[in-house]
Amino acid sequence: MNTTNHYNTIVIGGGPAGLTAGIYLSRAKLRTLIVNEGPVGGQMVLTHEIANYPGVESISGYQLASIMKKQAKAFGCAIRSNILISDVELKGETKQVTLSDGSSYTSDSVILATGGRSRxxxxxxxxxxxxxxxxxxxxxxxxxxxxxxxxxxxxxxxxxxxxxxxxxxxxxxxxxxxxxxxxxxxxxxxxxxxxxxxxxxxxxxxxxxxxxxxxxxxxxxxxxxxxxxxxxxxxxxxFIGYMPNTEFVKDKVELSQWGEIIVKPNLSTNIEGVYAAGDSIAKRYRQVATAVGDGTIAALSASAYLHELKTKKQLTTA
Structure with missing residues (x-):
C-alpha cells in the first residue's frame, strides 16, 4: 500500500456536506482527502443569497463555500477539485478512488457527498x-x-x-x-x-x-x-429539481428508484465503511443546513467506524 496516498477517509464531493465532513474529520486528526469533480462548493456556489443559515443573517453561496473550504484546509484536510473520477472500489477493508489523471488514492472509509445537478x-x-x-x-x-x-x-x-x-x-x-x-x-x-x-x-x-x-x-x-x-x-x-450525481456508483451501493443513495440513520450505506451525505441521499429536504447536518453525522459515524477498525487491528496483533 502506498502510504503517501492512503487516507483514513476519502470524501467524494466538495459541496456543503463534503466540506463539513472534511472539517469534522480533519479536526479529529484523521487523514482526510476531499475529491470534487467541479469547483469546491457544489450547487451552493450558484445561490445568490443564503438568508436561512443559522447564525448568519445573509451570505452568498460562494462566500459560504470559501469559508468552509478555508476551515477544512486549516485543519489539515487535503482537497483535489476540478478533476474527474475514473473509478471507485468500495468493497473490502481498503477502498480505492482513481482519478482521470491516473492518480490513485486508498482509504479505510469513504463518504459519498456527490450532490446533484439541475434537472x-x-x-x-x-x-x-x-x-x-x-x-x-x-x-x-x-x-x-x-x-x-x-x-x-x-x-x-x-x-x-x-x-x-x-x-x-x-x-x-x-x-x-x-x-x-x-x-x-x-x-x-x-x-x-x-x-x-x-x-x-x-x-x-x-x-x-x-x-x-x-x-x-x-x-x-x-x-x-x-x-x-x-x-x-x-x-x-x-428550476425543476436536481438529479443525484450517483451514476458512477449505481452498481456499487444501494440506490433508490430515483438514483438516490439509500442510507441508515447514521448515514451508512449497505457497504461497510461507506457513508453518504447531502443531496445525493434519499431524503425529503435539500437545503444547505440539512447538507451540513448530513456531513456532520456521516463524519462522526465514519470516525466511530475507524476507531472500531483500529481497535480490532490492535486486538488482532496483540
Whole structure:
C-alpha cells in the first residue's frame, strides 16, 4: 500500500456536506482527502443569497463555500477539485478512488457527498439554447437579462426564491408551473405573489424553445385545456429539481428508484465503511443546513467506524 496516498477517509464531493465532513474529520486528526469533480462548493456556489443559515443573517453561496473550504484546509484536510473520477472500489477493508489523471488514492472509509445537478426539461430546443437564453443559475446569468422579460419554470423553493431574486434585473418574471399550487414554503410563495414584477401561468408547461441565434419564444401548453400559446420571451430559467450525481456508483451501493443513495440513520450505506451525505441521499429536504447536518453525522459515524477498525487491528496483533 502506498502510504503517501492512503487516507483514513476519502470524501467524494466538495459541496456543503463534503466540506463539513472534511472539517469534522480533519479536526479529529484523521487523514482526510476531499475529491470534487467541479469547483469546491457544489450547487451552493450558484445561490445568490443564503438568508436561512443559522447564525448568519445573509451570505452568498460562494462566500459560504470559501469559508468552509478555508476551515477544512486549516485543519489539515487535503482537497483535489476540478478533476474527474475514473473509478471507485468500495468493497473490502481498503477502498480505492482513481482519478482521470491516473492518480490513485486508498482509504479505510469513504463518504459519498456527490450532490446533484439541475434537472433538464428535455424538450425540443433546450439543448440548442442552453447559454443562449436558457439558464439553470440565476446567480450566474441574472444580470444578462436586465430590463428584459423572462420566464421561470418550476414551483418549488428554488423556483420561487430565484424568481424573486431575478426581479432585481428583469422588468417582468413569468412563473410557469405545471400545477395549480406550489411545492414551496409558504413564505416563499407569499413573497413571490406580493412582488409586482411577477406574474403566474399555472397548470402549464413549456413544450418547445425557438429562436435564431438566441432564444426568442417558447410554446406554453395549458395542461388543463390542451391549448398552445407561442410566448415571446428573452430568457428562461429552469428550476425543476436536481438529479443525484450517483451514476458512477449505481452498481456499487444501494440506490433508490430515483438514483438516490439509500442510507441508515447514521448515514451508512449497505457497504461497510461507506457513508453518504447531502443531496445525493434519499431524503425529503435539500437545503444547505440539512447538507451540513448530513456531513456532520456521516463524519462522526465514519470516525466511530475507524476507531472500531483500529481497535480490532490492535486486538488482532496483540
Amino acid at each position: 433538464t426539461l428535455g424538450v425540443s430546443g433546450e439543448d440548442t439554447f442552453k447559454g443562449k437564453g436558457i439558464s439553470y443559475c440565476a446567480t450566474c446569468d441574472g444580470d444578462f437579462f436586465t430590463g428584459k422579460e423572462i420566464i421561470v419554470l418550476g414551483g418549488g423553493n428554488s423556483a420561487l426564491e430565484e424568481a424573486v431574486s431575478l426581479t432585481k434585473y428583469a422588468s417582468k418574471v413569468n412563473i410557469v408551473h405545471q400545477f395549480d399550487h406550489f411545492q414551496a414554503f409558504e413564505h416563499a410563495v407569499e413573497e413571490a405573489r406580493n412582488n409586482p414584477r411577477i406574474d403566474f401561468i399555472l397548470e402549464s408547461s413549456i413544450t418547445g424553445f425557438y429562436g435564431d441565434e438566441k432564444l426568442e419564444s417558447v410554446d406554453i401548453k395549458n395542461l388543463k385545456t390542451g391549448d398552445m400559446t407561442r410566448f415571446k420571451t428573452d430568457g428562461v430559467f429552469i
